[in-house]
Amino acid sequence: MIGYVPGHSPLHRAHPYTTLALAGALLLGAFALTRPIEVWTLVAAAAVFAASGGALRASARPALLLSLPIWALLFVLHGLLGADPRMVVGPLSLSVAGVGRALVLGGRVTAIVLGFLTALATVSPHRLVEAMTAGGVPFGRTFLLASTLTILPRMRERAAQILEAQQCRGLRIGGSVVARLRALGPLALPLVLGALAEVDEQVLALDARGAGGAARRTALDPPADSASQRMLRGSLLLVVVAAYAWKFWRMRG
Amino acid sequence: MTLRDLVLVRLGVAVNLVIGQIVAALLLPVYLDSVGTILVASLVGPRAAIVAGLTSQVLNAVLSGNFSWLPFAIVQVVIALYAAAAARLGLFRRLATAVPAGVGMGFVAASCSAPISYFLFGGVTAGGVTVVTTVLRALGAPLGVAVAAASYSTDLLDKAIACALVSLLLRSLPRTLAARFPALAR
Amino acid sequence: MTALVMLEGVTFTYPGAVQPALADVSLALSAGEVLVATGESGAGCSTLLLVATGFAPRVVGGRLRGNRRIAAERCGIVFARPWTQLTGLCSSVRDEIAFGPASRGLPGDVVLAAAERAMAELHIAHLAEREPSQLSGGELQRVVVAAALALDPEVLALDDPAAELDPEAADTLYDALPAIAAAGTAIVIATPDLERASRVATRAVVLEGGRIVATGRPAEVLGGTEAARIARAAGCPPPVPLDVPALLRRVQR
Numbered sequence: 001m002i003g004y005v006p007g008h009s010p011l012h013r014a015h016p017y018t019t020l021a022l023a024g025a026l027l028l029g030a031f032a033l034t035r036p037i038e039v040w041t042l043v044a045a046a047a048v049f050a051a052s053g054g055a056l057r058a059s060a061r062p063a064l065l066l067s068l069p070i071w072a073l074l075f076v077l078h079g080l081l082g083a084d085p086r087m088v089v090g091p092l093s094l095s096v097a098g099v100g101r102a103l104v105l106g107g108r109v110t111a112i113v114l115g116f117l118t119a120l121a122t123v124s125p126h127r128l129v130e131a132m133t134a135g136g137v138p139f140g141r142t143f144l145l146a147s148t149l150t151i152l153p154r155m156r157e158r159a160a161q162i163l164e165a166q167q168c169r170g171l172r173i174g175g176s177v178v179a180r181l182r183a184l185g186p187l188a189l190p191l192v193l194g195a196l197a198e199v200d201e202q203v204l205a206l207d208a209r210g211a212g213g214a215a216r217r218t219a220l221d222p223p224a225d226s227a228s229q230r231m232l233r234g235s236l237l238l239v240v241v242a243a244y245a246w247k248f249w250r251m252r253g
Numbered sequence: 254m255t256l257r258d259l260v261l262v263r264l265g266v267a268v269n270l271v272i273g274q275i276v277a278a279l280l281l282p283v284y285l286d287s288v289g290t291i292l293v294a295s296l297v298g299p300r301a302a303i304v305a306g307l308t309s310q311v312l313n314a315v316l317s318g319n320f321s322w323l324p325f326a327i328v329q330v331v332i333a334l335y336a337a338a339a340a341r342l343g344l345f346r347r348l349a350t351a352v353p354a355g356v357g358m359g360f361v362a363a364s365c366s367a368p369i370s371y372f373l374f375g376g377v378t379a380g381g382v383t384v385v386t387t388v389l390r391a392l393g394a395p396l397g398v399a400v401a402a403a404s405y406s407t408d409l410l411d412k413a414i415a416c417a418l419v420s421l422l423l424r425s426l427p428r429t430l431a432a433r434f435p436a437l438a439r
Numbered sequence: 440m441t442a443l444v445m446l447e448g449v450t451f452t453y454p455g456a457v458q459p460a461l462a463d464v465s466l467a468l469s470a471g472e473v474l475v476a477t478g479e480s481g482a483g484c485s486t487l488l489l490v491a492t493g494f495a496p497r498v499v500g501g502r503l504r505g506n507r508r509i510a511a512e513r514c515g516i517v518f519a520r521p522w523t524q525l526t527g528l529c530s531s532v533r534d535e536i537a538f539g540p541a542s543r544g545l546p547g548d549v550v551l552a553a554a555e556r557a558m559a560e561l562h563i564a565h566l567a568e569r570e571p572s573q574l575s576g577g578e579l580q581r582v583v584v585a586a587a588l589a590l591d592p593e594v595l596a597l598d599d600p601a602a603e604l605d606p607e608a609a610d611t612l613y614d615a616l617p618a619i620a621a622a623g624t625a626i627v628i629a630t631p632d633l634e635r636a637s638r639v640a641t642r643a644v645v646l647e648g649g650r651i652v653a654t655g656r657p658a659e660v661l662g663g664t665e666a667a668r669i670a671r672a673a674g675c676p677p678p679v680p681l682d683v684p685a686l687l688r689r690v691q692r
Contacts (some may be wrong), residue, residue, distance in 0.1 A: 144259065
């Protein structure tokens with residue numbers, strides 16, 4: 001559902017920075033636009049973005065599922081409980097301004113989520129790491145982003161094992177709030193202390209292989225970049241800045 | 254940052270992302286997604302803690318698919334700085350000082366997140382807090398007040414428990430392991 | 440033959456510890472030899488590895504006294520748990536093994552050649568495209584050893600490398616060691632697994648309380664160890680054949 005899906009679309013072939021720049025522009029642009037028509041044009045742009053990555057179906061469903069609770073809460077908080085004047089739609093009395101606000105806020109979230117799910121679906125983690133290495137991104141940043149995701153499954157597994165083991169030893173995870181709070185210690189402590197005890201070994205293993213050394217790490221398979229992609233990324237930045245300039249000019253005027 | 258700092262930051266981020274699993278199993282009404290950040294602040298220092306907080310925010314978005322919460326990254330920075338200061342003052346050494354420190358942290362965190370939630374998201378963010386906001390609004394409170402009240406009440410509880418847990422963790426470190434963290438001795 | 444590592448009267452104490460982990464240890468390590476360090480848990484074998492390769496006190500902290508001279512330019516180290524030694528950055532075995540040379544900024548073709556060589560030495564070329572997370576413990580440990588070898592270390596330290604492996608995987612790992620030593624690498628292994636270690640060792644030391652209490656050829660030294668005593672008392676064949684009839688029986692099996 002969420003995650004990389006191999007493919008051959010233009011987005012798959014593009015440099016990872018380009019795809020991420022497009023998603024980032026959607027994110028920043030969403031907060032710059034304040035009228036429903038503008039925001040929903042952006043949503044349409046996000047859909048085009050997703051389609052160009054062959055990921056429209058892959059990202060539309062999770063995007064919808066993620067946005068649904070937000071739409072529901074927006075509807076209640078702003079539509080039903082919003083300020084007057086009101087309009088009557090069927091059996092419900094909705095706030096006019098509230099509905100407008102809900103459309104903007106909901107549209108924002110939808111555009112952003114659609115944009116980034118597309119990026120997730122079309123940027124392979126491996127290519128991103130290679131792009132970052134080739135681009136001279138310091139080892140630390142690449143390491144934190146990529147390596148953490150790799151160790152998560154094992155840590156989750158360990159957390160589940162600790163839960164089982166402690167329950168076998170008689171730990172009760174139900175009952176009053178205080179009792180459940182007390183159970184937090186026996187479940188969290190072994191997990192964190194166990195992880196801390198491994199730190200020395202991990203540091204030694206990384207150090208022995210020259211990680212974080214002074215030399216710039218060789219990228220073995222750097223993704224191809226092009227002048228036109230670089231220009232596209234640059235112009236996206238200009239578009240976003242222009243959008244915010246327009247927003248603030250409108251707010252003053 | 255040294256290699257050791259990086260590995261510790263990674264540990265902190267992993268803890269931030271995984272502890273929600275434990276919290277869910279216990280059906281507690283909190284997130285505790287800053288425990289790792291606070292731990293790194295105590296073991297290493299403010300800069301490492303900020304990196305841990307920001308990385309957690311990004312990876313959380315990557316894992317959940319919801320990137321609209323990225324503007325809340327500034328709150329992670331605030332939490333990291335507060336935690337480092339509290340650790341420096343030795344507030345995590347005892348539960349009696351850790352819990353009030355957590356309450357203070359919750360207050361500061363909510364003071365940052367409530368405006369972001371209100372102005373950028375109209376008060377609608379993650380499930381739990383927004384439900385509280387909606388209930389308060391339905392009871393007649395203005396939106397701004399509802400958002401603030403929901404943010405403060407959830408954050409105060411969340412950070413108080415988080416700081417208590419970190420205090421417990423630090424006190425449970427075996428002596429030889431604790432000796433490897435000069436920041437603890439201060 | 441000049442020694443790659445020379446320790447004279449070395450005492451090492453971990454940070455925060457009261458007792459030294461190594462006390463007055465003198466040892467020389469030469470190219471091509473396979474040294475086994477054994478003793479009870481906590482006797483200092485792992486520490487000896489860290490001190491001999493220069494990782495202590497540089498990476499783990501602590502205080503070192505005495506004379507230490509490490510003529511080796513590059514040292515590799517492998518620990519018991521394969522998982523904690525992965526970088527987490529690499530999506531293929533080849534990339535993981537190539538990480539060391541790549542971190543030193545060597546050109547791409549040199550890096551890949553080093554990786555191919557290391558994979559060949561450990562007979563894991565067939566795993567090159569696989570994802571590390573999908574490998575068994577035994578395969579992963581061989582990847583880790585290959586990753587250490589890719590940097591062409593002059594000294595390779597192995598801390599109980601087969602501890603988490605099943606017997607077959609452990610045998611495969613140990614069987615690969617003589618060829619590595621024959622190529623000129625000095626290997627030092629800390630392990631309680633006397634049976635396997637004695638098959639590959641050219642020299643053995645026994646540690647007790649941080650001090651070397653016995654040193655010499657494996658047959659002489661390891662026969663006097665606790666494991667051998669227990670084996671004799673139980674009427675089992677000792678881990679190392681101690682006389683010609685025992686050796687003949689072992690060979691005829």
